[in-house]
Amino acid sequence: MTSYKVNSYLNLLGKTPEYENLFSLAQQLYADQLIFSKLVPAQLAQHCILSRTSNGKLTIMAENGAIASKLKQMSPSILLKLQELGWEVTSIQILVQAHNFAKNTKTLADKGYTKEKLKLSQTGKDCLSQLATTLPDSELKNTIQSFVKKHKND
Template sequence: MKSSTSQSIDNYLAAGDGAGSLLAHARLLQKLAHIFADIAPAHLAQASTVANYRAGMVVIHAASGAVATKLRQLAPTLSQEFGKRGCECIGVIVKVQTAEIPRRTTPPAVRPLASGARREIAGLRDRLPPSPLRDALHTLLSRAADE
């Protein structure tokens, strides 16, 4: 038995206004994703996702340019198969959507600088006139860990 809160949420999502159409669109995308998984070659289906459906066009995001090229070659066949399985599909749009590369969360490791190397670099820095090279050597010495 559903609680009154869950019933009111279900009623809201099933309504014909914005929330209802959003739920219907989500269900359609889910159906298209299942069909796509069935009709596309497995290696291509694993490297791509159904992203949207608008104006009779199924939008697919591919993980790489190579996958996108193969899917574009298969677009007429995919479109026909979507149609045969009950979805109004006049075409397939394939876009490359690469996965986000996670940002580095750990600071770079500080490499130790041998005492002899530190003395040589400091001596070179002290002999140089004021310049970007001298500034770079100063920065290197200040950032490097002692051995």
């Protein structure tokens, strides 16, 4: 019942002169997204969204670089399909916008992964100490000694 009230309110708001253009643009973008989702493989469509079309350039937001790369490879055929559908698009720009998708994905901690602090065994500490004694004075030697000292109480 609540969603019905919200939808009624939004429909009413969309008919007011101040918001009519905004709601019209949002509905057109939604319809364009549905069409676009049918033109690209489903595994890609769920990881990208359409942005604006300006001066014949369609902007697509991709979740990550791999998705962006695949879309870039497919962009000539996507462009042709869009033009066949009557879209006035002459080029496609693909941007990576990972933060837009981050709120919809689970973090590693949510999936059950926990970050454990690794401990250096006594044998490992002894071997590193022995290695440090054989090295000439250098930054490497100082770093190894500092590392062993840091992990002395583990």
